[in-house]
Amino acid sequence: MTAASQHSGSTAQDRTKKSVEEVTRIGFSYERVSTKSQVDGVGLKRQHDAFEPFCQRHGLIPNADPIRDEGLSAFHGTHKSKGALGAFIQARRDDLIPAGSVLVVEEWDRFSRRTTSVSERMLHELWDLDLALGIVSQDSIVTEELYNENIGLSVMLKVLQNESNAESSKKSRRIKNVWQERRDSYLNSGKKFLSLSDAPKWLAIGENDFVPAPLAETIQLIFELAAKQGLSSVQIAEELNRRGLSTATGGTWGNANVCKVLRNDQVMGHKCWGDGIISQGYYPVIVDAKTVELARENVKRRYSAPARGRTTRKNGELGPCRNIFKGLTYCCCGAPMVDTSSHSGKYLDLVCSAQNDGRDCIVKSKQRWKVDEELLLRAFMDRRWERFFKNPGTGPRIRDLQDRLLEQERLAGELRTQAKAAEDNASKAFTQTNADKDLLVFYGELAIKAKKQANAAEDKTKQTRAELEAFQALPDGADMKEQIRIKLEEFLSLPNRADPEVRNKFNQWVQTLGARIIFMNTNPVRVRITLKDLPIDHWWREIRPDVTDKQLLNSIDDVYLYRRGDDCVIDQTIQDLAELRATPQQITEQREKLESSIPVPKRIKSPTFTAEEAGRLSAGARADAVDWAKTA
Structure with missing residues (x-):
């Protein structure tokens, strides 16, 4: 090894890692004002002007475009729930922002004015995403390692959090008092505040x-x-x-x-x-x-009024459920697929309710499926339910509990560590001679509060773990798949599926499964069978941003439905290609080839179209013919 390659106290791997971090460490300026009236002031300019000098002092590459929230409150958290700060955090989750980046704010209160516990969670959220927080007024970059090692820094942040929240709370109380005075003024004298x-x-x-x-x-x-x-x-x-x-x-x-x-x-x-x-x-x-x-x-x-998809008799009783999967069928635009009949109820169609009501739908062609109930029932019965969920009604719930438990365990561990650190700080402060009284009180209150928070977090973790264990003790996915198969085969074997009571009970049962049938196209028919909390492409990113493309693919069945003669065909070729990691071009070519080979569907009589209704339709047709003959 040459002298040039040596480095005191570090290895080549360490130097490489450090070099990569230095190259990819980008600073993003976050600038915020609470009201629209402040936009034209000097606040945003002052925050912007302080950004580049801070980056130069700390070796950051300044990003040219600032992240800016105008008129959004850090006290109520709208800058995170509705503003650019939340969008920045989501962009990091989607790997659009590189790991190791630093979010730079002028003061702590630009980042948060919420309570200490909420502010701490926001800070930990940045660290969990491999981000750090730069504070210009403190001329420091707060990383998780520095926060844990430097007690002074952690205490300083607690003080900033308390001051920011206390200031906003005080303003909030003043505003409430002002409005109370205005109310009293009106009630006592009739004088209004005209604004x-x-x-x-x-x-x-x-x-x-x-x-x-x-x-x-x-x-x-x-x-x-x-x-x-x-x-x-x-x-x-x-x-x-x-x-x-x-x-x-x-x-x-x-x-x-x-x-x-x-x-x-x-x-x-x-x-x-x-x-x-x-x-x-x-x-x-x-x-x-x-x-x-x-x-x-x-x-x-x-x-x-009775929901769409059901009919009522003259006496107001609930009639047969025409769409047996009512409550589960959706267009890929997000709107429910609702049923409409033709030929006096002989035939049934499912149509996109958005298109039906004249609203926008992402599908340009008409979303109208000529209902083939048996075909859809068999497709639903043959799905790979064992990988979808643990139990029909509890699959989404189990995943929710698992996610919640992981977060609660993480939070409980952090709070316990903070409580221990607070107790140590308090003990050290009390042993010092001539210690500041206010500082002793602050350390003592901080230690007590941290311990209470840690105990409360551990109690929540125990409750969630017990609830999760109870759900996991239920039958597994394979058992539920068999139960679904048996239930659907029993329904298909009924001599009269038009019986109102039977259809309504079946629809009530199928809605408990937590499933969703999404019509991606109706000509030819292509559906996705999935779970309610994992919808389709342009929905699920907003609802479950933590779910990856691979997880989504494992939680759907994407199939084409059609008949060849009297045989029901459920074709899953395209999804199989996707799971085998075929190229987009290969998938497109195979999809075009498959769709061109699918025959035009034939009209299937609705199961709810009874012999009595057929007789009335025939009688009506004969009467129309007689009237036409007389006119002729």
Whole structure:
């Protein structure tokens, strides 16, 4: 070994590792202000200007684009749940941000103003993702190793966390007190606080009071359409968009914001204060109480009507469930697949409810499946349930408990370590002569609080472990697969699957399985059978960001369904190729070849189409023929 290759106290491997870390260590500037009014101030510029000098001092490569949250609170955590900070953390989970990167903030309170326990969890979340936190005001980069080794740093962060949270809590209390004074002022003297922040979007401020704004006419129209014409919230939204009327923010209307308006008592002039007291007549009355009541009754009547996919007899009893998999069938756009019949109920189709209601769907062609109940039942029966879940109703629950237990064990261990460190710090402080009294109190309170948190975390871990063990004691996946097969074969062997009671009971049972049938296409028919908490490509990333592509592939069955003659064919060729790691081009070529060979499906009579209904249809056809002959 030459002198040039030697390095005191380190190996070549250590130097290589260090070299890689130095090259890939990137600094990302996180800049935040709590209110929109602060955006035009100097706060964001000051934070931005401090970033590059900090990177130079610590050998970081500064990323050119800042991560910025404007008008999002670190006290309520909206910067993480809705803002760019949360997006940055998710990008790291998706490996879009390199490991070893440093999130740089001007002060601790830019990162968090939440309670100490929540702030600690946020910090540990960064460390778990191989990230570090740079704090410009402290001129330091906080890594997990430094935090554990440097007691002074950990105490300093606790102080910063307490100060930041205390300051925001104080402001929050002041704001609440101000609003209470405004409420008391109105109740005692009738004086209102005129501000658009305290008024619904359909009002403006006049000379001495609130007055209706142009949007008020749209609000009145919403209640008129619901009360007088009996339209649903979806139909109201469509009508508003057809007329070119926009929301308060200039967007299009949808089911959610129409429902929100219909539920809002402010249209009747009511003001609900923070403590629950309601002041009637505080705002101008936009819609009278009678119209509001009628509109809400019509909406409620629609929601309480029998669900789609079922029919009712004249006496109101629940009729046969036409779609035997009702509650499990979805279009790949996320909307439920609902049933619609033709030829007086002789044939049944499943259609995308979004397309049916005129809403957007990611599938450009018409999602309409000519229902072949036996084919879908056999496909459902033959799935690889043993790898899907432990037990039909508990598979998703077991995974949730396992994830929760791992997190709780990690948190309990961290809290126990922190409690031990706090106790050691307190013991050392009490043995020192001329120790600062306030510091002794702080260390003592910190040790007691840390111990309580650690005990509470361990109790939660024990509860979760006991619950998990109880679920794991249930029958395994192979047993459940056999039970599903037996249940479906029994149903298929019934001489009359149209019996209303039998169909409704079967549908109730199948909904307990925790499964989902997703129609990726209906021409030809391609479905994914999966679990409710592992939906399809563009959903599951948002719902379960922790699930990898491989885990997803292991939790779905992607099949083509068709008939050759009287034989039911369930073709899983494409998924098998994906699991064998075929190239995208190979998969595309095989898919095109398969789809071109699938025959056009024939119409299958709906099992709920009884002989009695067939007789009525035949009689109706004969009557139509007689009427036509007379006319001719």
